[in-house]
Amino acid sequence: MEKSTAILGEHTGTLLHFDGARKVRERAVAQVRRELIMEAARGAFFELGLDGASLREIAKRAGYSPGALYSYFASKEEIYAALLGESLDRLNRQVEAAGTRPPARKTAPQGTLRATAQAFFDFYRDNPRDLDLGFYLFHGMQPMGLTPQLNKRLNEQLRAALAPMRDALAALGMPAKAAQAEITSLFAHIVGLLVLSHTGRIRMFKQDPKALFDHYLNALLARAAKP
Amino acid sequence: MEKSTAILGEHTGTLLHFDGARKVRERAVAQVRRELIMEAARGAFFELGLDGASLREIAKRAGYSPGALYSYFASKEEIYAALLGESLDRLNRQVEAAGTRPPARKTAPQGTLRATAQAFFDFYRDNPRDLDLGFYLFHGMQPMGLTPQLNKRLNEQLRAALAPMRDALAALGMPAKAAQAEITSLFAHIVGLLVLSHTGRIRMFKQDPKALFDHYLNALLARAAKP
Amino acid sequence: MEKSTAILGEHTGTLLHFDGARKVRERAVAQVRRELIMEAARGAFFELGLDGASLREIAKRAGYSPGALYSYFASKEEIYAALLGESLDRLNRQVEAAGTRPPARKTAPQGTLRATAQAFFDFYRDNPRDLDLGFYLFHGMQPMGLTPQLNKRLNEQLRAALAPMRDALAALGMPAKAAQAEITSLFAHIVGLLVLSHTGRIRMFKQDPKALFDHYLNALLARAAKP
Amino acid sequence: MEKSTAILGEHTGTLLHFDGARKVRERAVAQVRRELIMEAARGAFFELGLDGASLREIAKRAGYSPGALYSYFASKEEIYAALLGESLDRLNRQVEAAGTRPPARKTAPQGTLRATAQAFFDFYRDNPRDLDLGFYLFHGMQPMGLTPQLNKRLNEQLRAALAPMRDALAALGMPAKAAQAEITSLFAHIVGLLVLSHTGRIRMFKQDPKALFDHYLNALLARAAKP
DNA sequence: CATGAATGAGAGTTCATTCAT
DNA sequence: GATGAATGAACTCTCATTCAT
Numbered sequence: 001m002e003k004s005t006a007i008l009g010e011h012t013g014t015l016l017h018f019d020g021a022r023k024v025r026e027r028a029v030a031q032v033r034r035e036l037i038m039e040a041a042r043g044a045f046f047e048l049g050l051d052g053a054s055l056r057e058i059a060k061r062a063g064y065s066p067g068a069l070y071s072y073f074a075s076k077e078e079i080y081a082a083l084l085g086e087s088l089d090r091l092n093r094q095v096e097a098a099g100t101r102p103p104a105r106k107t108a109p110q111g112t113l114r115a116t117a118q119a120f121f122d123f124y125r126d127n128p129r130d131l132d133l134g135f136y137l138f139h140g141m142q143p144m145g146l147t148p149q150l151n152k153r154l155n156e157q158l159r160a161a162l163a164p165m166r167d168a169l170a171a172l173g174m175p176a177k178a179a180q181a182e183i184t185s186l187f188a189h190i191v192g193l194l195v196l197s198h199t200g201r202i203r204m205f206k207q208d209p210k211a212l213f214d215h216y217l218n219a220l221l222a223r224a225a226k227p
Numbered sequence: 228m229e230k231s232t233a234i235l236g237e238h239t240g241t242l243l244h245f246d247g248a249r250k251v252r253e254r255a256v257a258q259v260r261r262e263l264i265m266e267a268a269r270g271a272f273f274e275l276g277l278d279g280a281s282l283r284e285i286a287k288r289a290g291y292s293p294g295a296l297y298s299y300f301a302s303k304e305e306i307y308a309a310l311l312g313e314s315l316d317r318l319n320r321q322v323e324a325a326g327t328r329p330p331a332r333k334t335a336p337q338g339t340l341r342a343t344a345q346a347f348f349d350f351y352r353d354n355p356r357d358l359d360l361g362f363y364l365f366h367g368m369q370p371m372g373l374t375p376q377l378n379k380r381l382n383e384q385l386r387a388a389l390a391p392m393r394d395a396l397a398a399l400g401m402p403a404k405a406a407q408a409e410i411t412s413l414f415a416h417i418v419g420l421l422v423l424s425h426t427g428r429i430r431m432f433k434q435d436p437k438a439l440f441d442h443y444l445n446a447l448l449a450r451a452a453k454p
Numbered sequence: 455m456e457k458s459t460a461i462l463g464e465h466t467g468t469l470l471h472f473d474g475a476r477k478v479r480e481r482a483v484a485q486v487r488r489e490l491i492m493e494a495a496r497g498a499f500f501e502l503g504l505d506g507a508s509l510r511e512i513a514k515r516a517g518y519s520p521g522a523l524y525s526y527f528a529s530k531e532e533i534y535a536a537l538l539g540e541s542l543d544r545l546n547r548q549v550e551a552a553g554t555r556p557p558a559r560k561t562a563p564q565g566t567l568r569a570t571a572q573a574f575f576d577f578y579r580d581n582p583r584d585l586d587l588g589f590y591l592f593h594g595m596q597p598m599g600l601t602p603q604l605n606k607r608l609n610e611q612l613r614a615a616l617a618p619m620r621d622a623l624a625a626l627g628m629p630a631k632a633a634q635a636e637i638t639s640l641f642a643h644i645v646g647l648l649v650l651s652h653t654g655r656i657r658m659f660k661q662d663p664k665a666l667f668d669h670y671l672n673a674l675l676a677r678a679a680k681p
Numbered sequence: 682m683e684k685s686t687a688i689l690g691e692h693t694g695t696l697l698h699f700d701g702a703r704k705v706r707e708r709a710v711a712q713v714r715r716e717l718i719m720e721a722a723r724g725a726f727f728e729l730g731l732d733g734a735s736l737r738e739i740a741k742r743a744g745y746s747p748g749a750l751y752s753y754f755a756s757k758e759e760i761y762a763a764l765l766g767e768s769l770d771r772l773n774r775q776v777e778a779a780g781t782r783p784p785a786r787k788t789a790p791q792g793t794l795r796a797t798a799q800a801f802f803d804f805y806r807d808n809p810r811d812l813d814l815g816f817y818l819f820h821g822m823q824p825m826g827l828t829p830q831l832n833k834r835l836n837e838q839l840r841a842a843l844a845p846m847r848d849a850l851a852a853l854g855m856p857a858k859a860a861q862a863e864i865t866s867l868f869a870h871i872v873g874l875l876v877l878s879h880t881g882r883i884r885m886f887k888q889d890p891k892a893l894f895d896h897y898l899n900a901l902l903a904r905a906a907k908p
Numbered sequence: 909c910a911t912g913a914a915t916g917a918g919a920g921t922t923c924a925t926t927c928a929t
Numbered sequence: 930g931a932t933g934a935a936t937g938a939a940c941t942c943t944c945a946t947t948c949a950t
Contacts, residue, residue: 055945065911155431184432185439192419204382205411212412282920295935509924519932609885638886639893646873658836659865666866736941749914
């Protein structure tokens with residue numbers, strides 16, 4: 001079971017008192033190997049897409065035989081779940097960084113909202129595969145194969161990524177409920193824009209995703225300023 | 228080749244003058260059977276999702292051997308394309324009906340915009356698989372396997388479904404360019420809301436898709452009223 | 455015109471007395487259509503090879519539906535058999551023409567032997583598919599699917615094509631038995647050279663089929679001159 | 682990749698120094714199983730011919746599921762290539778043995794030429810399927826599907842099998858170029874005789890392949906003696 | 909921990925031939 | 930005669946997963 005908590009990147013230093021040092025070391029080694037496999041999976045997935053990235057391919061890239069991966073992950077899906085967790089971590093870091101960078105701070109909270117929302121948008125625009133990842137486990141748009149606790153964890157990571165924007169709205173005087181609704185809308189808008197963009201539907205309307213997003217953001221800021 | 232026009236649901240009754248009655252009847256029978264297969268495909272797809280719906284499964288449901296489907300469709304993809312075409316037809320009819328229904332007409336064009344946008348939203352909210360269908364041919368969010376002319380045709384059907392909303396905005400005095408951008412945004416927003424809704428991400432934020440959509444629509448109407 | 459019907463057995467001007475003119479006409483029409491189908495089959499076979507030429511493809515090229523061909527040929531194999539018969543006819547004509555052309559006649563019988571053998575060789579060198587055809591019915595080098603009478607007929611056509619060479623050898627004073635053996639050898643040599651040529655094995659040895667054949671022919675003529 | 686060297690029957694025992702004994706053993710086991718599959722393939726191919734020998738049939742005979750073969754061979758073609766490689770190995774051994782056997786040595790080089798050519802001829806006369814094998818990858822007499830390096834390797838094996846005859850001609854004083862041409866001719870003659878023999882065309886001329894071959898060989902030796 | 913052979917199911921597609929119409 | 934839908938069997942190949950070693 002440590003295996004699955006490890007998926008989420010939690011460390012267990014406190015076990016030091018109960019386990020021998022050897023066990024700790026082995027656990028650390030296993031974690032490193034997990035990450036090696038995830039790296040291979042990410043590479044395969046990014047280069048070959050959801051369908052091209054077979055377990056065999058991932059194993060080959062990681063320098064393992066197919067069966068060996070099952071020592072680290074219970075299934076292919078679990079690999080993707082781990083990948084998604086890591087992806088959300090990166091998203092969080094990117095959003096957070098945008099929220100604490102000087103230019104944003106100066107004109108806060110409008111600046112913060114704009115900067116973090118932009119960072120969120122940019123993250124998925126620049127890494128379309130990370131967006132795919134988010135929908136992989138919902139093949140056919142229908143949830144599947146996630147353990148409830150894993151689902152919860154992933155949701156929390158997502159919530160965390162959006163939190164700075166919600167807080168910025170609150171700081172602008174928007175009631176908590178309205179802020180939450182606006183942030184959900186914002187998220188939906190970003191997803192919609194990017195899905196349409198990736199599938200070529202926006203180009204078809206001769207529009208530019210970035211411009212559309214700016215427009216949305218401006219409207220949101222206007223709403224936030226004088227409700 | 229009547230096969231490909233049939234994909235798009237065109238009827239051939241008018242050929243009566245040139246073909247023998249027998250040919251016409253046979254063509255009609257073939258069309259009926261095409262639709263039977265599409266029905267089976269839709270059922271398989273809706274129940275089993277994109278991956279479960281194999282050609283064999285579709286054939287079984289339609290009461291055919293696998294090879295027989297190739298008398299009606301050149302490939303599995305063509306079946307899905309036909310399904311998508313028919314789905315867009317239904318969408319168009321639903322949107323059009325909403326745009327010409329009395330209550331909408333009375334308060335036009337605001338009423339028309341609200342009614343048609345609502346109809347668009349409702350269509351995909353009530354038929355989530357139809358939204359999937361639209362993304363099927365863009366596996367991994369990356370276009371694939373459509374003949375350019377078929378792609379064009381499908382795009383036109385989509386454009387047509389959105390046209391009433393664009394016209395309503397124009398009728399409210401919005402410049403064509405801005406109207407086009409707003410309609411693309413609206414489309415993206417709907418898609419985003421529904422994708423998040425279908426994947427359970429909206430419920431997670433304790434929000435209601437319909438309410439969020441109303442909110443978006445109100446803001447859009449406000450923008451349209453006094454730019 | 456009896457040509458191809460003869461392939462299939464035997465016909466039959468004498469039926470004129472018993473059948474009505476209509477039946478005769480219908481038979482002629484059928485024969486014309488047979489040839490149309492054979493033409494299509496030849497085209498498909500030459501362009502697409504043995505594997506690419508499906509019944510469907512042949513039917514399409516002939517302007518028929520697949521089933522229709524069965525009104526004219528009992529099987530796909532029979533089509534090929536007919537094609538082979540026609541091919542052997544062409545071979546015979548080409549060999550015969552070479553044997554009666556002035557230059558050959560002048561220096562006969564050496565000239566005749568050289569000219570006809572050359573014509574035989576050239577025929578298959580220039581029309582590799584005709585050689586394939588000859589081996590098609592012996593897939594895996596093992597006879598199959600020929601009715602004995604059809605086999606006999608084809609053999610006779612082949613014999614006829616080689617007869618001028620045998621006669622030339624006899625005219626040079628070679629005993630009948632030896633001449634027959636030499637001609638069989640000659641045939642084998644031609645086939646061997648062309649099979650190796652078509653499969654690229656001769657080019658691999660940096661040799662030229664034509665030169666090798668000339669060499670063989672010279673040796674044969676030398677043997678024939680003073681045994 | 683040991684797989685490809687294994688195709689060619691090379692052993693890996695010398696790796697003992699670098700690999701553990703276990704790896705060596707496993708490799709040996711794998712090689713045995715490869716040969717088991719090749720045996721099954723040969724059986725299927727010999728009994729059922731080129732078309733009857735499907736992957737499924739081969740797998741069934743080898744006691745495997747179809748997919749299992751792909752652990753040993755990358756494709757069906759690779760199986761046939763391996764079969765052909767092994768066939769050429771046997772041919773080489775048979776030819777070589779004939780060239781070094783006492784009776785041949787005594788009257789060398791005429792005896793050597795006669796003995797090795799005879800061995801070559803006998804090999805394919807006695808194993809007709811091995812001749813088929815050589816032409817399998819040239820479906821419809823038109824090259825296909827060999828990797829260039831594999832093609833090269835197979836060509837070299839063929840060249841090696843013919844080398845003793847070429848050397849014997851050279852030993853008889855024939856210039857290298859002429860010897861090469863004669864050996865190519867000899868090869869073509871053998872192939873021609875056997876193809877016609879296998880397809881029953883020689884019997885039809887009431888000839889005997891062996892006698893025809895002797896006749897050819899005598900003429901060749903006569904040419905070689907006094908050019 | 910690691911291997912990699914093996915499974916078993918299944919993928920989409922093609923084919924010659926048949927037969928009701 | 931002609932159609933073309935339908936069959937049924939076959940095709941090669943891929944996959945995630947298991948498990949004896």
